[in-house]
Ligand SMILES: Nc1ncnc2c1ncn2[C@@H]1O[C@H](COP(=O)(O)OP(=O)(O)O)[C@@H](O)[C@H]1O
């Protein structure tokens with residue numbers, strides 16, 4: 083079965099691109115920040131400089147890690163789901179659930195190793211850049227030398243490996259246990275019925291987010307900008323919880339918007355609604371990065387602008403430490419937002435490209451290309467609305483307690499233009515990617531699209 | 535571009551006409567002549583089977599005739615109207631008005647129910663999807679009770695009957711089938727063939743069906759034999775035995791050419 087895993091990887095390299103990319107980016111981020119710890123301990127740093135780097139490494143140790151694990155897991159789940167048919171086929175020729183597990187988990191393991199190996203160089207370079215940034219802003223002494231390795235590499239390797247194989251194991255378990263005929267039917271339609279475990283996970287993350295929000299508003303009330311550490315994490319936990327509830331939320335939003343979408347889109351709207359209802363599971367995969375992107379970008383940007391307003395109101399100039407925190411925030415957030423944006427494009431590209439056959443079938447039934455693209459656009463619009471909505475709610479877990487602590491107000495400081503910008507970017511990324519991928523998928527003749 | 539007037543179009547006694555149609559696959563150097571100058575004319579209300587060895591160009595012939603593929607040369611007329619010179623959207627619109635196509639692998643949309651699959655072509659054409667009309671067609675193919683099932687909940691034979699209902703619901707001038715019984719058991723195959731025959735006999739539609747099964751071919755009024763991209767023979771009022779006999783000779787002729 084491991085041999086089959088390797089052969090499959092080679093044969094369907096394209097299908098694994100999304101999972102590989104998320105592991106590669108995840109491992110790069112993990113190792114970049116891991117090298118801050120290496121440098122702090124072994125690079126001859128001391129005092130506040132050392133502290134800054136340790137903080138930086140552990141901040142990412144907290145939620146960056148969680149995010150990476152979650153992103154790797156969700157792309158891998160998507161790729162296993164997309165292969166439900168192939169898995170069903172293998173089962174029908176006699177593969178046992180155990181053999182299937184070994185195959186899928188074996189693939190994930192190979193991918194993870196390859197992704198980490200590819201990530202070493204970029205991470206080493208990014209870590210060096212980060213150190214130079216810290217030195218040039220005077221937060222770390224210029225004589226500190228860069229160290230990459232002792233912690234960074236094992237951390238990147240272990241976390242990526244465990245996340246990938248763990249997610250593969252979870253994803254394949256459901257498929258592998260089903261009867262052959264069931265899983266063939268399941269491959270055709272997937273209404274995204276949510277398991278109890280998934281709902282429990284969602285509730286857990288939402289409660290964690292809520293807990294951090296409450297801690298921010300109570301225990302951290304007099305800690306000034308230190309409240310950022312708890313407030314910042316709150317929206318990330320909440321976003322993961324919201325993303326886990328994706329299928330339910332999509333159905334809710336569809337129930338509300340179905341009439342409008344069908345009126346607006348005619349038959350394309352009708353098809354979009356059918357797909358959103360019947361293939362909720364597949365579409366929910368693309369929802370996750372939209373939620374994360376919106377939540378993290380909105381949450382952190384408004385937290386920072388609230389912080390700036392609080393300092394201004396107090397008539398204080400920023401201390402070195404506060405500047406540190408701002409740099410840290412912007413760099414970390416910059417990386418994580420870029421990560422989420424790439425995940426968004428990556429996931430949506432994989433999900434849409436996979437639908438080539440379905441688009442072909444639809445065209446054979448009489449759809450023009452324009453009608454297919456119209457349907458994809460409407461689906462994308464509903465996904466964006468849902469994702470931005472959930473992401474915004476998650477961002478409030480950060481913004482509201484922080485505003486209450488720093489400004490004593492229920493509302494954050496900051497320009498609405500920032501929110502408009504984040505939303506616009508989510509819309510552009512989602513629709514741009516989905517339509518771009520769909521346009522490419524419908525370029526080939528319909529007959530060719532259904533025979534491959 | 536030359537187009538016939540509407541009255542002439544509907545008055546055309548020809549359902550399908552091909553004039554020296556060629557289709558070449560592949561780049562310069564290793565080209566394959568999948569269709570090598572095929573000309574024919576099929577009258578309205580005829581039922582034609584197309585037979586030939588694997589790789590003889592049967593699918594290519596159907597795709598070119600149905601506007602799913604563009605011939606490298608020659609002309610195709612459906613219902614008296616030439617297919618060439620239309621862009622993809624115009625061709626799609628023409629296809630959904632005049633042409634039905636049934637595939638070996640059904641190609642139903644998995645997310646839609648039986649009823650939704652059948653009404654889809656009407657909806658896509660912006661016509662009012664009359665549920666009664668769709669129900670009537672589904673009743674005709676014996677699936678009046680399965681309206682709200684999904685394709686994955688049906689047997690192969692049932693799925694193919696849905697596909698036929700979907701192809702018939704727009705009342706196309708020509709219905710093409712590419713080995714429509716190829717994935718079915720004998721009994722389901724017979725049901726499907728009877729439906730195609732009924733479309734011709736009772737509703738005056740035109741059916742062109744690719745098959746490799748002499749029994750299936752015997753349901754047609756005439757059989758065309760293809761080999762190496764050319765029409766090499768024709769048989770009217772075919773019987774399964776005569777077709778089988780003719781096919782063995784066809785492969786006799788082909789094998790030396792291949793070897
Ligand atoms: N997309 C394609 N690209 C290249 N060659 C093709 C393609 N489709 C069909 N052919 C070739 O054209 C010939 C006829 O194919 P086809 O029409 O599918 O035959 P049949 O349906 O009779 O088995 C074969 O030699 C086949 O290999």
Ligand SMILES: [Mg+2]
Nearest residue numbers: 592593594712
């Ligand atoms: Mg064929």
